[in-house]
Amino acid sequence: MAFTIISGCVNCWACEPLCPSHAIYAAIPHFRIHANLCSECDGDYSDPQCASICPVEGVILNGEGVAVNPLGSLTGIAPERMAKVMAEIQAR
Amino acid sequence: MALTLVSSQHSEPAGCSASGCGGNESALAHLPPQIRDKVKDHPCYSEEAHHFYARMHVAVAPACNIQCHYCNRKYDCSNESRPGVVSELLTPEQAVKKVLAVAATIPQMSVLGIAGPGDPLANPERTFATFRELSDKAPDIKLCISTNGLSLPEHVDELCRHNIDHVTITINCLDAAIGAEIYPWIFWKNRRIKGRKAAEILIAQQQLGLEMLAARGVLVKVNSVLIPGVNDHHLEEVSRVVKAKGAFLHNVMPLIAEAEHGTFYGVMGQRGPTPEELQRLQDSCAGEMNMMRHCRQCRADAVGMLGEDRGDEFTLEKIDAMEIDYPAAMQRRAEYQAGIEQQRQQLHRRGETVISLDALRPQRHRSRPLLVAVASSGGGIINQHFGHAREFLVYEATALDVRFIGHRKVDLYCSGSDHCNEEESTLQQTIRALNGCEVLLCSRIGFAPWEALEAAGITPNGEHAMESIETAIAAVYQEMAAAGKLAITAPIALQRGA
Ligand code: SF4
Ligand code: SF4
Numbered sequence: 001m002a003f004t005i006i007s008g009c010v011n012c013w014a015c016e017p018l019c020p021s022h023a024i025y026a027a028i029p030h031f032r033i034h035a036n037l038c039s040e041c042d043g044d045y046s047d048p049q050c051a052s053i054c055p056v057e058g059v060i061l062n063g064e065g066v067a068v069n070p071l072g073s074l075t076g077i078a079p080e081r082m083a084k085v086m087a088e089i090q091a092r
Numbered sequence: 093m094a095l096t097l098v099s100s101q102h103s104e105p106a107g108c109s110a111s112g113c114g115g116n117e118s119a120l121a122h123l124p125p126q127i128r129d130k131v132k133d134h135p136c137y138s139e140e141a142h143h144f145y146a147r148m149h150v151a152v153a154p155a156c157n158i159q160c161h162y163c164n165r166k167y168d169c170s171n172e173s174r175p176g177v178v179s180e181l182l183t184p185e186q187a188v189k190k191v192l193a194v195a196a197t198i199p200q201m202s203v204l205g206i207a208g209p210g211d212p213l214a215n216p217e218r219t220f221a222t223f224r225e226l227s228d229k230a231p232d233i234k235l236c237i238s239t240n241g242l243s244l245p246e247h248v249d250e251l252c253r254h255n256i257d258h259v260t261i262t263i264n265c266l267d268a269a270i271g272a273e274i275y276p277w278i279f280w281k282n283r284r285i286k287g288r289k290a291a292e293i294l295i296a297q298q299q300l301g302l303e304m305l306a307a308r309g310v311l312v313k314v315n316s317v318l319i320p321g322v323n324d325h326h327l328e329e330v331s332r333v334v335k336a337k338g339a340f341l342h343n344v345m346p347l348i349a350e351a352e353h354g355t356f357y358g359v360m361g362q363r364g365p366t367p368e369e370l371q372r373l374q375d376s377c378a379g380e381m382n383m384m385r386h387c388r389q390c391r392a393d394a395v396g397m398l399g400e401d402r403g404d405e406f407t408l409e410k411i412d413a414m415e416i417d418y419p420a421a422m423q424r425r426a427e428y429q430a431g432i433e434q435q436r437q438q439l440h441r442r443g444e445t446v447i448s449l450d451a452l453r454p455q456r457h458r459s460r461p462l463l464v465a466v467a468s469s470g471g472g473i474i475n476q477h478f479g480h481a482r483e484f485l486v487y488e489a490t491a492l493d494v495r496f497i498g499h500r501k502v503d504l505y506c507s508g509s510d511h512c513n514e515e516e517s518t519l520q521q522t523i524r525a526l527n528g529c530e531v532l533l534c535s536r537i538g539f540a541p542w543e544a545l546e547a548a549g550i551t552p553n554g555e556h557a558m559e560s561i562e563t564a565i566a567a568v569y570q571e572m573a574a575a576g577k578l579a580i581t582a583p584i585a586l587q588r589g590a
Contacts, residue, residue, distance in 0.1 A: 010165055011181075012210060014155035017217075018282075045282050052284040055156060055165040074159060076276045077359050085351050085359045 001063025002038035003050060005031050008059040015050035015060075024050060030059075147203035148194055150187035152218045156210035157242050158278040158294060160264075161356035162317060162347055165210075181209070184221035186408060188229065193411045195230055196421035199428035203258075207238035213247050223254045232422055234258065238315070242278055242294055244301030252308055259305055261298055261339075262315045265323050266330055268292040273322050276356070299337070306338025313341040318365050318373055319357070320347070331377040342377060346370050367500055367527055374498065459578035461490045464565050465500065465526050465550070467534035474556050474564055478537035481522075485561065486529060489569040494562045500525040523548045531568055533561070 002023075005015075009030035016024045016031065021044075023037035033050070040063060041048045051060045051068035057075065058067045071079040156165065182190065195201040204226060206212040212219040223235050236258030237251070244261065251259065265271045271291025278290040285293065305312045314334045316327050323330075331342045347364040349357035356362075365373070467481035468474055483501040487494055502522045519541055526532065532550050535557040545552045556564035572578050 008166075012154045012156070012165060014157075014210070014214070014279075017155075047283050049282060052282065053155075053157065053279040055159060074277060075356050075359075076161075077356055082354075082359055089352050 001040060002035040003033050003040060003048060003063065003068075004035070004061045004065075005033055005050075006059055006061060008056055009054075010056055012055065014053045014055065018049040018053060020044035020049065146198050146200035147205060148191065148201065149205045149207050150182055150190060150222065151209055152182050152184055152187045152222050153206055153208060153212045153215035154181050154210050155214045156240075157214040157280075158211070158240050158290075159276050160240075161274055161276065161362075162319070162349060164354045164358075166354060182408075184218050184225065187222045188225040189411055190406055190408075191226060191233070192230060192418060192421075193414050193416060194406055195233060195425065196414075196416040196418065197405070199425045200432070201233065201425065202429065203234045203236060205236045205238060205258075207260075211240050211243070212237040213239050213243040216243070216247060216250070220250060220254065223256060227254055229418060230422065232425060236260065238262070239301075240294070241298030241301050242280070243297075245297060245304055248301065248304045248308065248310075251305075252310065256310070258311050258313070260313045260315055261302060262317070263295075263298050263302075263330060263334060264316050264319070265291075265326055266295060266299075266333055267326060268295060270323050270326055271295055274319065302334060302337050302339060312339045313343060314339045315343045315345060317347050318344050318370060320363060320365050320369065322362075324365070324369070324373065327373060328377055344370065344374055344377065367525065371497065371528075459491050459569075459573040461488050462531065462569055462572065462578060463488055463497070463529045464531045464533060464568065465529040466561050466565070467532070468561060472561055474533050474559055474561055475535050478532070478534040478541055478552065481534065484522075484526060484529075484532070487561070487565050489565050491573070494565045494569070500529075519544055523550070526550055531572075533564055533568070 005024075007030060011026070011030055013026070013031075016026065019033075019038075020041060021037045021039045023034045023039075025032055025034065048060075048062070048068065051062070054060050054069060055074065057069045057071050057073060060068050062068050071082070075082075159165075191204050206219050206222065219237065226233060226235065235254065235256045237256065238260040239262070241261045241263065244259075264274050268288050268291040271294060272288045275291055275294060277284050277286045278294050279285075280290070280293055302312055302314070314330070316323070316330055318324060318327060327344060334342060347357060347362070349355060349362050349364055351358045351361070464487045465484040466474055466487065467476035467478055468485055469476045469480075481502070483499050486497045486500055488497050489495075502518065502525050522541075523544065526545075526548075529550055532545060532552045533556055534552065534554055536554050537545075537552050542552050553568065556567070569578070
């Protein structure tokens with residue numbers, strides 16, 4: 001199984017040097033993970049390194065396709081609150 | 093002029109010269125000479141030098157190892173001008189090329205910084221590759237970094253090897269309970285750590301880094317973001333402690349939080365400080381240590397004199413097209429900067445006859461302080477059209493002296509893109525930013541803004557165009573005092589906070 005990076009990645013380079021399997025590479029429009037290289041950090045670290053430093057919620061999925069850092073988990077902003085404020089900004 | 097008049101009527105030696113009252117470099121007066129020398133030409137550190145020297149930042153460090161509640165790594169708005177937000181990420185090779193091109197074109201160029209868009213020390217390979225090349229190719233340019241401090245201790249030795257003598261650490265608190273409200277997580281020893289424990293580690297690393305740098309004789313400046321209701325009452329203690337550990341300047345910056353930035357503070361409706369709150373805190377810390385009040389929150393890739401962004405002249409394509417003779421450029425810089433030194437010496441000589449306005453008014457009643465805003469594009473001269481000014485220098489004039497207080501920046505927030513709030517015109521924003529100032533000095537000003545400023549209680553004045561700022565303010569103060577406008581019994585527009 002392998003992790004994936006999806007749209008929303010801000011290309012910040014934080015994950016790339018940490019990957020013990022050298023599975024992460026810069027690409028356009030965003031960073032990607034070589035599925036056949038990713039080891040899920042098994043045997044190297046207890047926590048998957050890419051998902052432990054990524055600053056953006058929702059952009060790294062685990063082997064099951066689930067976001068490792070779901071909405072609200074990094075910023076502390078409850079998803080409902082974020083949605084409400086963004087709707088207010090749109091309505092201006 | 094006013095100054096000659098003052099000193100000729102004063103029976104005692106006028107002015108405060110070396111004792112450091114009112115002079116431009118007074119904030120440095122108490123520092124040991126070797127430190128003062130280091131600071132003298134640094135446009136980010138010396139109150140005076142930023143009128144004359146230029147600095148630039150290159151964006152080579154994209155990654156960060158902590159999250160702050162006032163930052164959103166997603167944000168990349170073309171109208172963005174908050175600190176640390178940049179659009180053009182450079183490789184170390186591109187960065188070196190850009191710095192050399194800029195330094196060949198702008199002879200004032202004396203400092204290169206790496207401050208983002210992430211943390212320079214979370215990107216040590218890129219940061220040190222850039223510094224290594226530059227120490228080699230442009231040894232006259234000073235290098236500095238600005239860091240959150242988490243990885244500082246492990247890199248202090250390498251920093252010293254590259255002979256980097258200016259480091260800025262952002263320290264918002266010493267108390268982990270407060271830190272937990274500012275930093276949601278850090279990346280530490282291969283794990284993401286949240287909450288109070290994260291704050292404890294970060295704070296300990298920052299303090300250790302500060303101590304290690306001070307022990308090695310490296311200049312350390314501390315930045316703090318003033319967050320009302322979170323660390324506002326705590327920053328005086330921060331100021332005291334970092335000074336005791338050897339930081340030579342403490343710069344308090346206002347929180348900038350808007351919902352459209354998508355930051356925690358923005359979305360949660362945390363407000364930033366008013367200009368008065370900021371000034372009150374800077375005043376209350378001033379007794380404890382030097383506050384750097386002229387800091388403008390420049391973009392991390394800003395090029396040029398502080399506050400003047402010339403980045404568009406140095407895009408990668410344009411740099412590639414330039415042909416540069418590096419040794420000749422370095423020679424030009426040396427000559428140009430020697431000229432600047434002469435000019436500054438002259439200013440100092442004139443400055444020594446400043447400024448005891450009291451001497452002119454031997455009457456019993458004293459006059460109250462006055463805040464004056466100035467539009468200037470540099471050089472210590474009133475030389476900017478009101479309509480072109482994006483920020484204003486604010487001075488406090490009293491019967492005793494004219495003192496630089498800080499900057500008021502107008503365009504801190506987005507303007508001009510669809511999702512930004514444009515209800516408030518630039519003029520209204522300006523008036524709000526100048527709250528508390530009673531006089532505005534500029535080279536010229538249009539009729540409509542003139543009327544709007546007057547209506548808001550700020551008197552515009554274009555009569556001192558091209559004069560030295562402090563001379564002009566002294567003259568204005570004296571005129572107003574003579575006209576009885578500054579009598580201590582008059583309603584005081586701005587009571588300075590305790
Ligand atoms: S989970 Fe580990 S091995 Fe897989 S891409 Fe992320 S850092 Fe690399
Ligand atoms: S850390 Fe996250 S946002 Fe940054 S490059 Fe990696 S996946 Fe993208």
